[in-house]
Each structure stands twice: as structure tokens, then as C-alpha cells.
Amino acid sequence: xxxxxxxxxxxxxxxxxxxxxxxxxxxxxxxxxxxxxxxxxxxxxxxxxxxxxxxxxxxxxxxxxxxxxxxxxxxxxxxxxxxxxxxxxxxxxxxxxxxxxxxxxxxxxxxxxxxxxxxxxxxxxxxxxxxxxxxxxxxxxxxxxxxxxxxxxxxxxxxxxxxxxxxxxxxxxxxxxxxxxxxxxxxxxxxxxxxxxxxxxxxxxxxxxxxxxxxxxxxxxxxxxxxxxxxxxxxxxxxxxxxxxxxxxxxxxxxxxxxxxxxxxxxxxxxxxxxxxxxxxxxxxxxxxxxxxxxxxxxxxxxxxxxxxxxxxxxxxxxxxxxxxxxxxxxxxxxxxxxxxxxxxxxxxxxxxxxxxxxxxxxxxxxxxxxxxxxxxxxxxxxxxx
Amino acid sequence: xxxxxxxxxxxxxxxxxxxxxxxxxxxxxxxxxxxxxxxxxxxxxxxxxxxxxxxxxxxxxxxxxxxxxxxxxxxxxxxxxxxxxxxxxxxxxxxxxxxxxxxxx
Numbered sequence: 001x002x003x004x005x006x007x008x009x010x011x012x013x014x015x016x017x018x019x020x021x022x023x024x025x026x027x028x029x030x031x032x033x034x035x036x037x038x039x040x041x042x043x044x045x046x047x048x049x050x051x052x053x054x055x056x057x058x059x060x061x062x063x064x065x066x067x068x069x070x071x072x073x074x075x076x077x078x079x080x081x082x083x084x085x086x087x088x089x090x091x092x093x094x095x096x097x098x099x100x101x102x103x104x105x106x107x108x109x110x111x112x113x114x115x116x117x118x119x120x121x122x123x124x125x126x127x128x129x130x131x132x133x134x135x136x137x138x139x140x141x142x143x144x145x146x147x148x149x150x151x152x153x154x155x156x157x158x159x160x161x162x163x164x165x166x167x168x169x170x171x172x173x174x175x176x177x178x179x180x181x182x183x184x185x186x187x188x189x190x191x192x193x194x195x196x197x198x199x200x201x202x203x204x205x206x207x208x209x210x211x212x213x214x215x216x217x218x219x220x221x222x223x224x225x226x227x228x229x230x231x232x233x234x235x236x237x238x239x240x241x242x243x244x245x246x247x248x249x250x251x252x253x254x255x256x257x258x259x260x261x262x263x264x265x266x267x268x269x270x271x272x273x274x275x276x277x278x279x280x281x282x283x284x285x286x287x288x289x290x291x292x293x294x295x296x297x298x299x300x301x302x303x304x305x306x307x308x309x310x311x312x313x314x315x316x317x318x319x320x321x322x323x324x325x326x327x328x329x330x331x332x333x334x335x336x337x338x339x340x341x342x343x344x345x346x347x348x349x350x351x352x353x354x355x356x357x358x359x360x361x362x363x364x365x366x367x368x369x370x371x372x373x374x375x376x377x378x379x380x381x382x383x384x385x386x
Numbered sequence: 387x388x389x390x391x392x393x394x395x396x397x398x399x400x401x402x403x404x405x406x407x408x409x410x411x412x413x414x415x416x417x418x419x420x421x422x423x424x425x426x427x428x429x430x431x432x433x434x435x436x437x438x439x440x441x442x443x444x445x446x447x448x449x450x451x452x453x454x455x456x457x458x459x460x461x462x463x464x465x466x467x468x469x470x471x472x473x474x475x476x477x478x479x480x481x482x483x484x485x486x487x488x489x490x491x
Contacts, residue, residue: 034389036458039460040458043458061388063387063388089463091387116416116467116468116469117419117438118437119419120469123469139388139436140388142388142390142435143388143435143436145438146419146436146437146438149438157402192388194389194435194440197390197440220454250433251441256441258422259422259438262422349387
């Protein structure tokens with residue numbers, strides 16, 4: 001684990017932390033939303049550097065983690081079919097379904113391939129005209145432009161052997177679901193930088209205003225996370241709740257307009273089930289009706305597959321910031337990255353897998369002790385400063 | 387997997403009606419689609435996610451971000467096989483090894 005003296009900009013980090021200590025008057029609970037941020041925070045021990053009472057909880061920002069088990073089972077059912085070449089990003093290969101993972105399907109004769117870009121599926125389809133090429137189109141908004149382009153080109157080029165199994169999720173509805181929950185502890189968010197590089201951050205303005213929660217769009221490097229945390233705490237201490245952009249060197253409020261335009265042509269918003277959390281209204285994308293000929297859920301008979309999660313798993317509460325990995329009796333014992341029981345253990349960007357990878361299953365430390373502090377709810381006397 | 391990787395555009399061209407580029411990431415050069423940043427020129431730096439450039443960055447930022455991703459082991463997507471290789475597919479086991487440090491059981 002890396003600590004302050006190893007940072008490239010240790011002096012800057014010290015200044016940010018000193019300023020946090022100067023302005024902080026009470027405990028606050030912040031959530032980072034991007035799985036890359038979670039990984040960076042745990043690897044660098046950033047949560048343990050923060051002043052006492054400042055707690056970071058880890059949000060549902062890993063797309064591999066929140067892909068529902070039944071969608072993984074659907075993918076596996078299709079991948080087992082003899083005339084199918086099933087294409088996926090590498091991250092999904094090791095995610096277990098009810099019966100094995102894509103890798104075991106491959107080793108027992110299924111044609112499963114890792115692709116770098118969704119466009120690779122077009123090349124594979126041209127080279128294999130007698131096969132059905134099915135792409136597992138998962139991801140948040142960052143990945144949506146790439147997956148949209150595959151559907152668009154498949155239709156433009158009249159390719160009858162290319163389809164997408166779509167399980168796309170969206171960040172803003174998830175933040176809203178977390179904030180609207182009666183159990184919610186989260187008072188401010190570090191927003192996901194690369195998601196906003198595509199979408200901009202206009203969508204976050206009404207959420208921040210409605211729930212009086214600051215949202216600071218933040219990068220994933222240690223100094224980004226420290227600065228984003230400081231900006232969020234400053235807002236909370238001053239009784240403000242607006243959207244700010246810590247990551248202005250990468251993105252602006254508008255985002256990438258050509259990407260948004262193609263997403264809008266190919267996908268429409270739909271209700272989506274999130275692994276560990278359940279269904280969130282209008283929280284994902286599905287293919288528009290014009291792309292039905294490329295919709296794997298319509299081409300293959302997988303609609304009836306439904307799967308139950310293990311009861312012991314608390315990943316739903318972890319993803320909403322209500323609990324931490326150490327609160328789970330299975331963490332690091334029954335549930336490990338080799339044998340994950342639930343969402344937050346299935347990918348390196350999940351909170352449980354990150355805690356495990358950096359040895360936190362061995363003993364509770366730092367932020368986990370702070371976790372016991374019960375923060376003052378937002379709105380209860382904010383606005384006063386030390 | 388939502389992190390984009392910065393690289394230097396070394397060549398731009400059209401392929402099948404799509405604006406494409408060769409993009410250099412450290413020692414690896416891969417293809418990326420420029421449809422979402424169509425005005426990008428050779429010599430510029432872009433953030434690439436799953437084969438698509440989504441945002442432009444300056445050289446210093448690109449270098450910092452690349453190093454930060456390397457430290458986080460978040461460059462795995464570059465290990466995915468080129469499609470021409472994908473038929474033979476020994477690359478899948480290489481990918482798994484790079485990703486998990488484990489041999490395939």
C-alpha cells in the first residue's frame with residue numbers, strides 16, 4: 001500500500017489534507033461512484049489518509065459487478081450454442097454464473113472470444129458467415145458509444161449474423177436511487193470522470209439540487225480523489241449542494257456530442273435490474289425497435305432465465321454505501337475473488353475485491369473503524385463553520 | 387472498466403466509411419475509431435476506451451494518466467487479442483495470465 005510520501009505530489013496532497021482538517025467540523029459520508037476510483041482509493045489507502053470522521057463508501061460504479069446474475073446466465077446459455085461465436089470484453093470471462101463462467105464454456109468447446117473493440121465483432125462476422133456473432137454489450141455510459149457503433153454498423157452493413165446482448169446501466173438513476181432510500185447515509189458524491197467525458201454532467205444538476213447533495217465530478221488519480229473530496233467537504237460544510245467539476249482538464253459540462261447523438265439513435269432508456277440492488281427505474285439502455293434484428297434477447301430464447309443470488313451476500317447494501325465489506329460474515333472466507341458470492345467481489349473494481357486484493361480481509365483498518373461514527377444527517381444545522 | 391487510456395495518434399485513415407487511427411499506448415500500437423472526435427489529427431493525444439477515442443488530452447496529461455493507469459493495473463484492455471489473431475486464440479490464456487497472475491486451471 002502506498003502512503004503520502006510516495007505520491008508524486010506529496011506536498012500538494014499534504015496541503016489538501018491540511019485544508020480538509022481545517023474546514024471539517026463534523027463527520028461526513030461521501031461516496032465515490034466509479035470502480036476505477038474505488039480501486040485507486042483502496043490501493044493507495046486514500047480513505048485511511050482522510051481526517052477522522054470523513055468516510056468514503058464505495059458505490060455501484062463497476063459495470064461487471066452490477067450486471068445481474070440472470071443476464072450472465074443468459075450470456076452463458078447463448079455462448080453454449082453450437083453455431084454461436086460469443087464475444088465479450090475480457091473482464092466478463094471470469095464472472096461466474098449459476099454454472100461456470102465463460103472461460104469454462106470455452107474450455108468445454110464453446111466459441112468464446114475476447115474482443116478489444118466492439119467493432120472487432122464485424123470482422124469476426126465477415127470471416128464466419130455461417131455463424132451467429134453475439135456481443136455481450138455491458139457497461140456504463142463510457143462504453144455506450146462503442147457498443148452503439150457496433151449496432152449501428154451492423155444495421156448499416158445489413159449484417160444478419162451480428163447481435164448484441166445488451167445490459168447497459170446509467171449512473172444518474174443509480175445516484176438518485178441511493179439518495180431516495182430511507183436507509184441512505186451518503187451526503188455527497190465524487191462523480192465518475194470518464195462517464196462524464198462522454199455524457200457531460202448536466203444530468204447531475206437536478207439530482208444534486210433535489211436531494212441537496214454535492215456532486216463533484218472527479219478523476220481517478222490519488223490527487224484527483226483528494227481534491228474532489230476536499231471540494232465535496234467544502235460544499236457540505238458551507239451548506240451548499242451543487243455540481244462541480246474537479247476534472248476540467250478532461251471534460252466539460254457538455255461531454256462528447258457526437259457520441260451522445262449515436263447513443264440516442266441506437267439505444268433507448270429502460271428499467272434495468274442491478275445485481276445486488278434490484279430494479280431501478282429508467283436506469284439503463286436497450287436497443288431501439290429499429291435494431292430488433294440485432295437484439296440477441298429477441299433472437300435467442302433466453303427470456304425465461306431467472307436466477308437467485310446467495311442469501312448471505314450483502315453486496316446490495318455495500319453498493320448503496322450502507323455497509324462495508326467487513327460487515328459481511330462471508331468476506332474473505334466463503335467469498336473470495338476466486339469464488340465470489342456476489343456483485344462486489346466479481347471484478348477487481350468491486351469494493352470487496354479491492355479490499356481483498358490489498359489485504360484488508362486480514363484486519364479491519366482505518367476507515368472501517370470510522371465507519372462506526374454516525375454522521376449528522378445533511379440539512380440538520382449545516383452552514384456553520386469552525 | 388470505465389477508465390479510458392491515453393495514447394498518441396500516429397496515423398489517421400478511413401476504413402469502410404469509418405474514421406480510424408493507429409494510436410500508440412506506451413510500446414503498443416492499436417487501432418481506434420475517431421468517429422466521436424472526427425477532427426483529430428496525427429500527433430494529437432486522445433483518451434481511448436474499448437477502441438474508441440472519446441476525449442482529447444494534452445501530452446503531459448496523457449503521460450501522467452498513462453502512468454497512473456499502469457500503477458493501477460488498468461491497462462488490461464490493451465492485452466485483448468487483435469481479431470486476426472483471435473481465430474487461433476492462445477491470446478486468451480495470455481490475457482487471463484496478465485489479468486489474474488494465474489495460469490488457467
